Each structure stands twice: as structure tokens, then as C-alpha cells.
Amino acid sequence: MVDLITSSGIWFGALLNIFIWSLVFKENRFYRFAEYMFIALSAAHFSVLGVKSILTTGWIPLSTGKISYIIPFILGFLLYARFWDNWRWLSNWPIAILVGVGLGLGIRGAVDVSIIGQIKSTMTLAVFKNPVQAGNNILFVIILISVIAYFLFTFALKGPVGRGYYYLTRLGRLALMAGFGIALGSTVAVRLSLFISQWIFLIRDFLRIV
């Protein structure tokens, strides 16, 4: 019985995999079947976890005496008011709370970790230790400044300063291209590793060739 359940699962998964890959030839009903199933499973899984989290993080404290937790329950239900035109305005209140918390936490993180932390680390780079490390650090700082200069669109500089600034931004553009190249190589590695994992599933588990 367990073998039947396992092998039916493998057949189901393999067929869905082949249906998705059939898009390479052309769009067809098998691909659509798998696509709609994927959307349904994804939405259902998120909803199930939502229900579980409401019960764990919300209902347990409410049932043990924290009456104030009724407020997020009411606000949570108000989110679904957006499906009725006349009551859509009610859903703006819980969204406003989520946006407010997200903004507050986001600003804190942006200032503390992303700006101050990164600038502090840049300013404490060693340039008087071994020459290779010093060279790397100097190049690092030049690239950092040139890329930041490239993203500055607030004003235009003219004259000799403007010309120098233009060459700085050109260096920034080249550095950005190098960064994009590395990102491209990394993205290829990710996609190929997922591609390979699907082939391993098909060859070892489904076709049982190895």
C-alpha cells in the first residue's frame, strides 16, 4: 500500500513535470493543466498556513485572556471587505497598519544596517597592510564611489568638473556591467541546479534507470 502511494506520487509528479516542460515546444492544454494546478496549490498552501498561524499566534493568546487580541481579528476580517465595492474602504485600515509597521521597520533597517553599517565598514578598510589587500580595498572604494555617482540624477555638472564626473560615471557603468555579468553567471547556476534536480527525479525516481 505504501509502495502504491509512493509510486502514484512519483507518477503524478513526473507527469506534471513533463506537462510544464512541454511549454518549450508550444503552449498546450497539458501545460495549462499543470499551470492552473500550480496556482491552486500555491494559493491553498498559503491560506492553510494563514489559518494555522491565526490559530497559533492569535487564537491561543485570545483564549488565554488577552482580550486586546480581538482587535487584530476584527482588522484581519476587514481585509476581506475589499471584495465588495461599497465596503472596500474598510480594508484600507488594516492595510494602513501593515504599511505603517513595514515602513517603520524598513526605515530603521535602511538607516542602521544598509547606510551607516556599510559606510562605517568602507571607512575602516585597511590600506596600509599588505599591498594586495590595499590595492583591492582601494579599487573597491573607487568602484563604490563611481557606482553611487552613476545613480546621482539630482543635478548636472558642467565644465572640467562635469567632464571628470562623466568619466567617473562611465567607470561606474562598467563596474555595473561587471556586477551584472557575475549576477548572470550566478543565475545560470541556480536555474541549471534546479534543472538538474528535476532530471535526477525523472531518471532515478520515475524511470529508475540508475
Add this chain to the structure above:
Amino acid sequence: MTMKKNTVLKDWLRARATIILQIFLCLSVALPIIKPIGLPVPISTYTKGVYEIVESIEPGSIVLFTNDVSAGGWGEMASPTIAVMQHLFRRPVKIVFVDFFEDSPILTEIALNKVDKDDKVYGVDYVHLGFIPGYEMAIAMFAKSIWTAFPADYHGTALNELPLMANLKDASDFDIQIETQTVPAVPTSFMLQHIHSPYNVPLVVLSTAVSSPGLMPYLASGDISGITIGVKGGAEYEILIKTPGSGAATMDAMSTSHLLLITVLIIGNVFYFIKKYRRP
């Protein structure tokens, strides 16, 4: 006649270049899986660094393992996640598993079922708390008060019934954090802001290949103590802990498929320059 045949062949190949390349790609992946070659896998300094960090965790320490892997990234991240988990279970440390992304709780359970737990007891040596929604809000809530974020664990057991959780109140009670990072919704900067920075918990990241370039500034600044990169990092880690798994199985195919892509890229550019500079 021969020239006409060559032109017909060239046109035929040109029209079918896409499908021919895709067949080559499938063969470059399938053949090494069917017949493994056993190509060598050198260990990178990044993976070695993470291995040494885990190996040097003090006995009795409490490790926070945050799993933020998406189902789409599991094919790549299963290997480093399971390998590092296995290494942790072999060490005399206690582990708390938490998930901040929707796909992660079941993947954490799948990984826990695959590792050899080496006589470690659930509730005493390790606990899986489960998933909490809200991404950054959830991490902030968890860091400030674990018991408020999780009144019960993944299996529904109240936290006061789990001996490991008795003295864990907030993020400062953890000695090190290991994060698997795949999704943009839960970036490492959230962990840095809410757990690493305020509570001085060292952070090690098991990253996908695509996220790793963005994490290099944090590694350079010392905010992140160590990083493994993608399935190759996982394969290297499996070799270091002498437990080959799914990562090592993909390495032959990774080598052959990458070589094919690099060759196609170079050949494509050669044809481009020939066409560009051919006399009319």
C-alpha cells in the same frame, strides 16, 4: 552541387538551432546522471569557513536555524541545508528551527526526516517552532519575545512542555544563527537588523548562487561570519562532513552543462564576429 548541399544543410541547421541546443543541454545533464563520471570537486574557502565555524561552536550552545527556502529553490538548497543540519546534529549543541517563509515549514520537516539525529531528543536537544507570517514584522516580533511569537511549536505542543524552550526568551539567548536564504521577501538584512545587530548573534548564511553576490558586502564588513553558495557549496559541505548526498550527485551534471553553456556562448560570439566582418 556540393555547395548547394552545404547551403541546404546550413539553412536546415540554422532553422533548428534552438531545438538542437536544447537537446544538447538535456543530454549534458542526463548522461552524467545515468553514468556518473566522478569529476573532482575542490572545496572553496567560503564553504571551508562555514564548516570551521560550525565545528568550533562551543558544546552546549543554542543554535537558531532559520529556514527561509522557497519550494522553487529546494532543488538547489536541499543539499546545503541538509548537510549543515547533519553537521549540527553531530555536534553537542542544541538547535531551534524557525521558518519565516510560507514554503519552509514542510521543507524543514523533510530535511529533519532525512538527517541522522544521533540520539538527540525532540524537545530537549532540538525543537521546530514552525512558521510565523509577516516577514520583517515576524522577525522583529520573534527577536523581542519568542514565546509571544510561538505559543506552540510546529506540532502544536505548548512551549512550556518543551524543556529546551524553558530559558529561551528572546534572540539574545541564541549563540549563533544559521540562515538559509532564497527569497527576496526575507532578505538577510532583516536578520542583521533585528537579530545580529541588537543582540550580537553571529550570522552564517546558506545562500543561493543568485543571492550570494548581494551578500558579499555584508561578508566583507563582518556582519555575516560565513556563507555557502548554492548547490556547489552544499556538495562541498557534504564532502567535508563525509556524507555525500543530493549535492554531490549534481556536480558532474553541473560541470558538463556549464561547460556546454560556456562553449555555446563563445561559439555564438565567434559566429557573430564572422558574420559582422565577412566581406559582402
Add this chain to the structure above:
Amino acid sequence: MMYLAFIKSKQIPLAITVIITIFMLLEYYYPEPIVKNISKDIRDWSVIIAAFALGLGAANLLRVHSQNIQRRTKDIWPFSILLIFTLLLFFGIGVIFGIEHPAYNWLYVNGYLILYSAVFSLISFYVITSFYRAMSVRSLESGLLIVCAIFSMFRNTPAVISIFPYLDTIGSWLLDVPNAGVERAAIITTAIGVIAFSLRVLLGRERAQLGE
């Protein structure tokens, strides 16, 4: 009527956003007990509201696809039936039996996990054709991009770097120095952008979250 119009207006949600953002910032920069307690409650409530938000996608799908079935939208309505059936089945199993139930795990592992990986791996087919047709060295910038991509790909080719270790050294250097400089600049400029966007939301100039 005036009061009702005011309650329905966008001013109240904007005010809520501003007040809560101020409390979140005050908690960090001015951690007095009363501020901390109010911020803690707001944050804890927001997690529960976020849990409710997880069901919005499914609710919207049910609404849209039941309309497709009602209207018998050509070529779509049979798939809409499939979607609604699968959604309700998976949701029902998860809520009634729990996510640890074997049936839920069966659908998750053999359906959701496989489909997700298959969709993401589909791009590999198009990567190889784009490498052949589109990735040509047309300028200094594109040449630099392709050269760096090649070195980055060599880093993920263990067989080659075991024979030519300097390829891994060059790839690692590219990752550690130029890439780290570019990414740090991106982190700083993105953070400035986040602060600017937050200010726009707080001043009421950005109202996308209110459906405008």
C-alpha cells in the same frame, strides 16, 4: 453624512500609517517603556493581520474563476473548475487534517514542490538559446558583462577549476572586490530610495496601498 464621508476617506488610513510609523521609529530611537509597550502590541497585531492577508490570494482566485465558470469563458472555464477543485481540496485537507497529514504532504511534495521546481527550471531551455543568439559582444560594456559571466560560470564548474585553479581565483576575486563594491553601492542607494519612498508615503504623496 459628512462624518460618514470623512470615515470613508483616505485621510484616516494615512493618519494611521503616519502614527504607527512614528511609534516604530520612536521605539528604536527613544525606547521609553510606554512607547515600547504600544509598539510591541502594534507589531504583534500586525503579525496576526498578516496571517489573515495570506488568504486574500485564494479568495480572489475563487472570485475570479467562479465568474469564468458562470460566464463559460472560452477555453478557460474547464481549467477554472480544475483550479477551484484543487484549491478547495488542498485547503480542506490542510485545515481539517493539518499540514502534517500524509495526504497533505503527498500533494505538497508530488504536486507543489515538483511544479515549483519545474517552472523555475524551464528557463534553462531559454538560457542556452539566448546565449547562442542574443549574448554577443557589441560594445565594451557587453563584452565586460560576458567575460565576467564566463568567469562566474567557471566558478560553478568544479571539473574545470580542479584543473585550472586560477579560474576560481579570478572568479572569486571578481565576486569579492568589483562585485562587492557594486553591491554595496546598490545597498546604500536602495536604502536611500527606501527612505525617500517612505517619506512620500508618510506625506501622503504615494497612495498605491490605498488602491489609488
